[in-house]
Amino acid sequence: MNFLHSVPEEDEAVFDPKDGSGAEEDPIGQRVALNLQRLRSKRYLSLDALARICGVSRAMLAQIESGRSVPSIKVLCKIAKGLKVSVAAFLENRAFEGVEVLPAQQSKRLVSADGTFTSRALFPYDMARQSEFYEIRLKALAEEASNGNGPGIQENLVVAQGVLEVSVNEERYLLSTGDSILFYADQPHRYRNPADSEAVAFVVITYPEPLH
Structure with a gap:
Protein backbone atom coordinates (compact mmCIF):
# COMPACT_ATOMS: atom_id res chain seq x y z
CA MET A 1 0.00 0.00 0.00
CA ASN A 2 1.67 3.15 -1.20
CA PHE A 3 0.43 5.37 1.64
CA LEU A 4 2.81 3.74 4.12
CA HIS A 5 6.26 5.29 3.91
CA SER A 6 9.08 5.76 6.39
CA VAL A 7 9.77 9.44 7.13
CA PRO A 8 12.42 11.24 9.15
CA GLU A 9 10.05 13.05 11.51
CA GLU A 10 7.37 11.44 13.65
CA ASP A 11 4.71 14.02 12.78
CA GLU A 12 5.52 14.14 9.07
CA ALA A 13 2.85 12.95 6.67
CA VAL A 14 2.96 12.07 3.01
CA PHE A 15 1.25 14.56 0.70
CA ASP A 16 -0.29 13.58 -2.59
CA PRO A 17 2.02 14.99 -5.27
CA LYS A 18 -0.78 15.11 -7.87
CA ASP A 19 -2.36 18.30 -6.60
CA GLY A 20 -2.85 20.44 -3.52
CA SER A 21 -5.75 18.37 -2.25
CA GLY A 22 -3.57 15.76 -0.58
CA ALA A 23 -5.34 12.42 -0.24
CA GLU A 24 -8.59 13.50 -1.95
CA GLU A 25 -7.87 11.26 -4.94
CA ASP A 26 -6.61 8.42 -2.78
CA PRO A 27 -9.43 6.10 -1.58
CA ILE A 28 -7.16 4.64 1.10
CA GLY A 29 -6.34 8.12 2.37
CA GLN A 30 -10.01 8.97 2.47
CA ARG A 31 -10.72 5.77 4.36
CA VAL A 32 -8.08 6.66 6.96
CA ALA A 33 -9.56 10.16 7.27
CA LEU A 34 -13.12 8.92 7.77
CA ASN A 35 -12.10 6.25 10.27
CA LEU A 36 -10.00 8.69 12.28
CA GLN A 37 -12.95 11.08 12.48
CA ARG A 38 -15.30 8.25 13.46
CA LEU A 39 -12.99 6.82 16.12
CA ARG A 40 -12.22 10.21 17.63
CA SER A 41 -15.89 11.25 17.70
CA LYS A 42 -16.94 7.95 19.25
CA ARG A 43 -14.61 8.68 22.17
CA TYR A 44 -15.75 12.32 22.44
CA LEU A 45 -12.18 13.52 21.98
CA SER A 46 -11.27 16.91 20.58
CA LEU A 47 -8.27 17.19 18.28
CA ASP A 48 -6.34 18.80 21.15
CA ALA A 49 -7.21 15.92 23.50
CA LEU A 50 -6.23 13.30 20.96
CA ALA A 51 -2.98 15.14 20.27
CA ARG A 52 -2.10 14.96 23.97
CA ILE A 53 -2.95 11.26 24.15
CA CYS A 54 -1.07 10.06 21.08
CA GLY A 55 1.77 12.58 20.84
CA VAL A 56 0.90 13.71 17.31
CA SER A 57 0.38 17.44 16.76
CA ARG A 58 -3.11 18.86 16.46
CA ALA A 59 -2.25 20.37 13.09
CA MET A 60 -1.15 17.00 11.74
CA LEU A 61 -4.29 15.26 13.04
CA ALA A 62 -6.45 17.92 11.42
CA GLN A 63 -4.67 17.46 8.09
CA ILE A 64 -5.11 13.67 8.22
CA GLU A 65 -8.75 13.86 9.29
CA SER A 66 -9.62 16.35 6.56
CA GLY A 67 -7.98 14.17 3.94
CA ARG A 68 -5.34 16.78 3.06
CA SER A 69 -2.50 14.41 3.97
CA VAL A 70 -2.00 10.74 4.72
CA PRO A 71 0.07 9.55 7.69
CA SER A 72 3.28 7.59 7.74
CA ILE A 73 3.12 4.17 9.36
CA LYS A 74 4.89 5.60 12.43
CA VAL A 75 2.28 8.31 12.87
CA LEU A 76 -0.58 5.89 12.25
CA CYS A 77 0.80 3.53 14.92
CA LYS A 78 0.97 6.37 17.44
CA ILE A 79 -2.62 7.39 16.74
CA ALA A 80 -3.81 3.78 16.97
CA LYS A 81 -2.04 3.33 20.30
CA GLY A 82 -3.62 6.50 21.64
CA LEU A 83 -7.09 5.39 20.57
CA LYS A 84 -6.46 1.80 21.74
CA VAL A 85 -7.33 0.23 18.38
CA SER A 86 -5.53 -1.80 15.76
CA VAL A 87 -3.82 0.04 12.92
CA ALA A 88 -6.06 -2.04 10.65
CA ALA A 89 -9.09 -0.19 12.08
CA PHE A 90 -8.08 2.83 9.97
CA LEU A 91 -8.09 0.76 6.77
CA GLU A 92 -11.50 -0.87 7.12
CA ASN A 93 -14.38 0.28 4.92
CA ARG A 94 -16.80 -0.35 7.75
CA ALA A 95 -17.01 0.40 11.47
CA PHE A 96 -14.67 -2.30 12.78
CA GLU A 97 -12.07 -1.64 15.46
CA GLY A 98 -10.40 -5.05 15.56
CA VAL A 99 -12.81 -6.89 17.88
CA GLU A 100 -16.39 -7.85 17.11
CA VAL A 101 -18.71 -10.20 18.98
CA LEU A 102 -21.25 -12.00 16.83
CA PRO A 103 -24.18 -13.23 18.99
Missing part, protein backbone atom coordinates in the same frame (compact mmCIF):
# COMPACT_ATOMS: atom_id res chain seq x y z
CA ALA A 104 -25.36 -16.70 18.06
CA GLN A 105 -28.90 -15.54 17.33
CA GLN A 106 -27.59 -12.99 14.81
CA SER A 107 -25.52 -15.50 12.81
CA LYS A 108 -26.56 -16.15 9.24
CA ARG A 109 -27.82 -19.71 8.78
CA LEU A 110 -28.41 -21.84 5.71
CA VAL A 111 -30.75 -24.83 6.13
CA SER A 112 -31.27 -27.50 3.48
CA ALA A 113 -34.77 -28.05 2.07
CA ASP A 114 -35.27 -31.22 4.14
CA GLY A 115 -33.84 -29.64 7.30
CA THR A 116 -31.09 -32.23 7.76
CA PHE A 117 -28.15 -29.91 7.01
CA THR A 118 -27.43 -26.58 8.72
CA SER A 119 -24.58 -24.18 8.05
CA ARG A 120 -23.97 -21.24 10.41
CA ALA A 121 -21.61 -18.39 9.52
CA LEU A 122 -19.22 -17.52 12.34
CA PHE A 123 -18.04 -14.23 10.86
CA PRO A 124 -19.59 -10.86 9.93
CA TYR A 125 -20.75 -10.89 6.30
CA ASP A 126 -20.34 -7.15 5.74
CA MET A 127 -16.54 -6.94 5.73
CA ALA A 128 -13.82 -7.71 3.21
CA ARG A 129 -12.39 -11.18 3.77
CA GLN A 130 -10.35 -13.91 2.16
CA SER A 131 -11.58 -16.71 4.40
CA GLU A 132 -14.89 -17.77 5.93
CA PHE A 133 -15.58 -19.81 9.06
CA TYR A 134 -18.66 -22.03 9.41
CA GLU A 135 -20.24 -24.47 11.81
CA ILE A 136 -22.06 -27.26 9.99
CA ARG A 137 -24.50 -29.78 11.45
CA LEU A 138 -25.68 -32.91 9.72
CA LYS A 139 -28.42 -35.05 11.18
CA ALA A 140 -28.18 -38.83 11.51
CA LEU A 141 -27.76 -40.68 8.20
CA ALA A 142 -28.13 -37.44 6.21
CA GLU A 143 -25.88 -36.11 3.47
CA GLU A 144 -25.18 -32.86 1.64
CA ALA A 145 -23.51 -32.65 -1.78
CA SER A 146 -21.86 -29.92 -3.84
CA ASN A 147 -20.90 -29.93 -7.52
CA GLY A 148 -17.90 -27.78 -6.67
CA ASN A 149 -17.13 -24.14 -5.90
CA GLY A 150 -14.97 -21.62 -7.76
CA PRO A 151 -11.39 -22.41 -8.86
CA GLY A 152 -8.72 -22.25 -6.18
CA ILE A 153 -11.14 -22.34 -3.24
CA GLN A 154 -9.99 -24.58 -0.38
CA GLU A 155 -11.98 -26.12 2.46
CA ASN A 156 -10.41 -27.13 5.76
CA LEU A 157 -12.83 -29.17 7.89
CA VAL A 158 -12.49 -30.56 11.41
CA VAL A 159 -15.06 -32.85 13.05
CA ALA A 160 -16.12 -31.57 16.47
CA GLN A 161 -18.78 -34.17 17.27
CA GLY A 162 -19.64 -37.59 15.86
CA VAL A 163 -18.29 -38.98 12.60
CA LEU A 164 -18.42 -37.64 9.08
CA GLU A 165 -17.68 -39.16 5.71
CA VAL A 166 -16.24 -36.65 3.24
CA SER A 167 -16.13 -37.62 -0.44
CA VAL A 168 -13.98 -35.67 -2.90
CA ASN A 169 -14.34 -36.80 -6.52
CA GLU A 170 -15.87 -40.04 -5.20
CA GLU A 171 -12.82 -40.74 -3.00
CA ARG A 172 -14.19 -41.34 0.50
CA TYR A 173 -12.59 -40.30 3.79
CA LEU A 174 -14.12 -41.31 7.12
CA LEU A 175 -13.38 -38.78 9.85
CA SER A 176 -13.90 -39.25 13.58
CA THR A 177 -14.12 -36.56 16.24
CA GLY A 178 -10.97 -34.44 16.10
CA ASP A 179 -9.97 -35.54 12.60
CA SER A 180 -9.55 -32.90 9.89
CA ILE A 181 -9.27 -32.73 6.12
CA LEU A 182 -8.08 -30.10 3.63
CA PHE A 183 -9.11 -30.17 -0.02
CA TYR A 184 -9.75 -28.02 -3.08
CA ALA A 185 -13.48 -27.36 -3.12
CA ASP A 186 -13.71 -26.76 -6.87
CA GLN A 187 -14.08 -30.53 -7.13
CA PRO A 188 -17.41 -32.31 -6.56
CA HIS A 189 -17.63 -33.16 -2.86
CA ARG A 190 -20.14 -34.52 -0.38
CA TYR A 191 -20.65 -34.74 3.37
CA ARG A 192 -22.41 -37.80 4.76
CA ASN A 193 -23.21 -38.72 8.35
CA PRO A 194 -23.11 -42.53 8.61
CA ALA A 195 -24.02 -42.59 12.30
CA ASP A 196 -27.36 -42.49 14.14
CA SER A 197 -26.53 -39.25 15.95
CA GLU A 198 -25.91 -35.69 14.76
CA ALA A 199 -22.46 -34.75 13.41
CA VAL A 200 -20.97 -31.31 14.00
CA ALA A 201 -17.96 -29.90 12.14
CA PHE A 202 -16.21 -26.58 11.62
CA VAL A 203 -15.13 -25.50 8.16
CA VAL A 204 -12.74 -22.75 7.05
CA ILE A 205 -13.15 -21.76 3.40
CA THR A 206 -10.20 -19.90 1.86
CA TYR A 207 -10.53 -17.91 -1.37
CA PRO A 208 -7.63 -17.15 -3.73
CA GLU A 209 -8.70 -13.48 -3.80
CA PRO A 210 -10.32 -11.36 -1.06
CA LEU A 211 -14.10 -10.99 -1.07
CA HIS A 212 -15.56 -7.51 -0.75
Whole structure:
Protein backbone atom coordinates (compact mmCIF):
# COMPACT_ATOMS: atom_id res chain seq x y z
CA MET A 1 0.00 0.00 0.00
CA ASN A 2 1.67 3.15 -1.20
CA PHE A 3 0.43 5.37 1.64
CA LEU A 4 2.81 3.74 4.12
CA HIS A 5 6.26 5.29 3.91
CA SER A 6 9.08 5.76 6.39
CA VAL A 7 9.77 9.44 7.13
CA PRO A 8 12.42 11.24 9.15
CA GLU A 9 10.05 13.05 11.51
CA GLU A 10 7.37 11.44 13.65
CA ASP A 11 4.71 14.02 12.78
CA GLU A 12 5.52 14.14 9.07
CA ALA A 13 2.85 12.95 6.67
CA VAL A 14 2.96 12.07 3.01
CA PHE A 15 1.25 14.56 0.70
CA ASP A 16 -0.29 13.58 -2.59
CA PRO A 17 2.02 14.99 -5.27
CA LYS A 18 -0.78 15.11 -7.87
CA ASP A 19 -2.36 18.30 -6.60
CA GLY A 20 -2.85 20.44 -3.52
CA SER A 21 -5.75 18.37 -2.25
CA GLY A 22 -3.57 15.76 -0.58
CA ALA A 23 -5.34 12.42 -0.24
CA GLU A 24 -8.59 13.50 -1.95
CA GLU A 25 -7.87 11.26 -4.94
CA ASP A 26 -6.61 8.42 -2.78
CA PRO A 27 -9.43 6.10 -1.58
CA ILE A 28 -7.16 4.64 1.10
CA GLY A 29 -6.34 8.12 2.37
CA GLN A 30 -10.01 8.97 2.47
CA ARG A 31 -10.72 5.77 4.36
CA VAL A 32 -8.08 6.66 6.96
CA ALA A 33 -9.56 10.16 7.27
CA LEU A 34 -13.12 8.92 7.77
CA ASN A 35 -12.10 6.25 10.27
CA LEU A 36 -10.00 8.69 12.28
CA GLN A 37 -12.95 11.08 12.48
CA ARG A 38 -15.30 8.25 13.46
CA LEU A 39 -12.99 6.82 16.12
CA ARG A 40 -12.22 10.21 17.63
CA SER A 41 -15.89 11.25 17.70
CA LYS A 42 -16.94 7.95 19.25
CA ARG A 43 -14.61 8.68 22.17
CA TYR A 44 -15.75 12.32 22.44
CA LEU A 45 -12.18 13.52 21.98
CA SER A 46 -11.27 16.91 20.58
CA LEU A 47 -8.27 17.19 18.28
CA ASP A 48 -6.34 18.80 21.15
CA ALA A 49 -7.21 15.92 23.50
CA LEU A 50 -6.23 13.30 20.96
CA ALA A 51 -2.98 15.14 20.27
CA ARG A 52 -2.10 14.96 23.97
CA ILE A 53 -2.95 11.26 24.15
CA CYS A 54 -1.07 10.06 21.08
CA GLY A 55 1.77 12.58 20.84
CA VAL A 56 0.90 13.71 17.31
CA SER A 57 0.38 17.44 16.76
CA ARG A 58 -3.11 18.86 16.46
CA ALA A 59 -2.25 20.37 13.09
CA MET A 60 -1.15 17.00 11.74
CA LEU A 61 -4.29 15.26 13.04
CA ALA A 62 -6.45 17.92 11.42
CA GLN A 63 -4.67 17.46 8.09
CA ILE A 64 -5.11 13.67 8.22
CA GLU A 65 -8.75 13.86 9.29
CA SER A 66 -9.62 16.35 6.56
CA GLY A 67 -7.98 14.17 3.94
CA ARG A 68 -5.34 16.78 3.06
CA SER A 69 -2.50 14.41 3.97
CA VAL A 70 -2.00 10.74 4.72
CA PRO A 71 0.07 9.55 7.69
CA SER A 72 3.28 7.59 7.74
CA ILE A 73 3.12 4.17 9.36
CA LYS A 74 4.89 5.60 12.43
CA VAL A 75 2.28 8.31 12.87
CA LEU A 76 -0.58 5.89 12.25
CA CYS A 77 0.80 3.53 14.92
CA LYS A 78 0.97 6.37 17.44
CA ILE A 79 -2.62 7.39 16.74
CA ALA A 80 -3.81 3.78 16.97
CA LYS A 81 -2.04 3.33 20.30
CA GLY A 82 -3.62 6.50 21.64
CA LEU A 83 -7.09 5.39 20.57
CA LYS A 84 -6.46 1.80 21.74
CA VAL A 85 -7.33 0.23 18.38
CA SER A 86 -5.53 -1.80 15.76
CA VAL A 87 -3.82 0.04 12.92
CA ALA A 88 -6.06 -2.04 10.65
CA ALA A 89 -9.09 -0.19 12.08
CA PHE A 90 -8.08 2.83 9.97
CA LEU A 91 -8.09 0.76 6.77
CA GLU A 92 -11.50 -0.87 7.12
CA ASN A 93 -14.38 0.28 4.92
CA ARG A 94 -16.80 -0.35 7.75
CA ALA A 95 -17.01 0.40 11.47
CA PHE A 96 -14.67 -2.30 12.78
CA GLU A 97 -12.07 -1.64 15.46
CA GLY A 98 -10.40 -5.05 15.56
CA VAL A 99 -12.81 -6.89 17.88
CA GLU A 100 -16.39 -7.85 17.11
CA VAL A 101 -18.71 -10.20 18.98
CA LEU A 102 -21.25 -12.00 16.83
CA PRO A 103 -24.18 -13.23 18.99
CA ALA A 104 -25.36 -16.70 18.06
CA GLN A 105 -28.90 -15.54 17.33
CA GLN A 106 -27.59 -12.99 14.81
CA SER A 107 -25.52 -15.50 12.81
CA LYS A 108 -26.56 -16.15 9.24
CA ARG A 109 -27.82 -19.71 8.78
CA LEU A 110 -28.41 -21.84 5.71
CA VAL A 111 -30.75 -24.83 6.13
CA SER A 112 -31.27 -27.50 3.48
CA ALA A 113 -34.77 -28.05 2.07
CA ASP A 114 -35.27 -31.22 4.14
CA GLY A 115 -33.84 -29.64 7.30
CA THR A 116 -31.09 -32.23 7.76
CA PHE A 117 -28.15 -29.91 7.01
CA THR A 118 -27.43 -26.58 8.72
CA SER A 119 -24.58 -24.18 8.05
CA ARG A 120 -23.97 -21.24 10.41
CA ALA A 121 -21.61 -18.39 9.52
CA LEU A 122 -19.22 -17.52 12.34
CA PHE A 123 -18.04 -14.23 10.86
CA PRO A 124 -19.59 -10.86 9.93
CA TYR A 125 -20.75 -10.89 6.30
CA ASP A 126 -20.34 -7.15 5.74
CA MET A 127 -16.54 -6.94 5.73
CA ALA A 128 -13.82 -7.71 3.21
CA ARG A 129 -12.39 -11.18 3.77
CA GLN A 130 -10.35 -13.91 2.16
CA SER A 131 -11.58 -16.71 4.40
CA GLU A 132 -14.89 -17.77 5.93
CA PHE A 133 -15.58 -19.81 9.06
CA TYR A 134 -18.66 -22.03 9.41
CA GLU A 135 -20.24 -24.47 11.81
CA ILE A 136 -22.06 -27.26 9.99
CA ARG A 137 -24.50 -29.78 11.45
CA LEU A 138 -25.68 -32.91 9.72
CA LYS A 139 -28.42 -35.05 11.18
CA ALA A 140 -28.18 -38.83 11.51
CA LEU A 141 -27.76 -40.68 8.20
CA ALA A 142 -28.13 -37.44 6.21
CA GLU A 143 -25.88 -36.11 3.47
CA GLU A 144 -25.18 -32.86 1.64
CA ALA A 145 -23.51 -32.65 -1.78
CA SER A 146 -21.86 -29.92 -3.84
CA ASN A 147 -20.90 -29.93 -7.52
CA GLY A 148 -17.90 -27.78 -6.67
CA ASN A 149 -17.13 -24.14 -5.90
CA GLY A 150 -14.97 -21.62 -7.76
CA PRO A 151 -11.39 -22.41 -8.86
CA GLY A 152 -8.72 -22.25 -6.18
CA ILE A 153 -11.14 -22.34 -3.24
CA GLN A 154 -9.99 -24.58 -0.38
CA GLU A 155 -11.98 -26.12 2.46
CA ASN A 156 -10.41 -27.13 5.76
CA LEU A 157 -12.83 -29.17 7.89
CA VAL A 158 -12.49 -30.56 11.41
CA VAL A 159 -15.06 -32.85 13.05
CA ALA A 160 -16.12 -31.57 16.47
CA GLN A 161 -18.78 -34.17 17.27
CA GLY A 162 -19.64 -37.59 15.86
CA VAL A 163 -18.29 -38.98 12.60
CA LEU A 164 -18.42 -37.64 9.08
CA GLU A 165 -17.68 -39.16 5.71
CA VAL A 166 -16.24 -36.65 3.24
CA SER A 167 -16.13 -37.62 -0.44
CA VAL A 168 -13.98 -35.67 -2.90
CA ASN A 169 -14.34 -36.80 -6.52
CA GLU A 170 -15.87 -40.04 -5.20
CA GLU A 171 -12.82 -40.74 -3.00
CA ARG A 172 -14.19 -41.34 0.50
CA TYR A 173 -12.59 -40.30 3.79
CA LEU A 174 -14.12 -41.31 7.12
CA LEU A 175 -13.38 -38.78 9.85
CA SER A 176 -13.90 -39.25 13.58
CA THR A 177 -14.12 -36.56 16.24
CA GLY A 178 -10.97 -34.44 16.10
CA ASP A 179 -9.97 -35.54 12.60
CA SER A 180 -9.55 -32.90 9.89
CA ILE A 181 -9.27 -32.73 6.12
CA LEU A 182 -8.08 -30.10 3.63
CA PHE A 183 -9.11 -30.17 -0.02
CA TYR A 184 -9.75 -28.02 -3.08
CA ALA A 185 -13.48 -27.36 -3.12
CA ASP A 186 -13.71 -26.76 -6.87
CA GLN A 187 -14.08 -30.53 -7.13
CA PRO A 188 -17.41 -32.31 -6.56
CA HIS A 189 -17.63 -33.16 -2.86
CA ARG A 190 -20.14 -34.52 -0.38
CA TYR A 191 -20.65 -34.74 3.37
CA ARG A 192 -22.41 -37.80 4.76
CA ASN A 193 -23.21 -38.72 8.35
CA PRO A 194 -23.11 -42.53 8.61
CA ALA A 195 -24.02 -42.59 12.30
CA ASP A 196 -27.36 -42.49 14.14
CA SER A 197 -26.53 -39.25 15.95
CA GLU A 198 -25.91 -35.69 14.76
CA ALA A 199 -22.46 -34.75 13.41
CA VAL A 200 -20.97 -31.31 14.00
CA ALA A 201 -17.96 -29.90 12.14
CA PHE A 202 -16.21 -26.58 11.62
CA VAL A 203 -15.13 -25.50 8.16
CA VAL A 204 -12.74 -22.75 7.05
CA ILE A 205 -13.15 -21.76 3.40
CA THR A 206 -10.20 -19.90 1.86
CA TYR A 207 -10.53 -17.91 -1.37
CA PRO A 208 -7.63 -17.15 -3.73
CA GLU A 209 -8.70 -13.48 -3.80
CA PRO A 210 -10.32 -11.36 -1.06
CA LEU A 211 -14.10 -10.99 -1.07
CA HIS A 212 -15.56 -7.51 -0.75
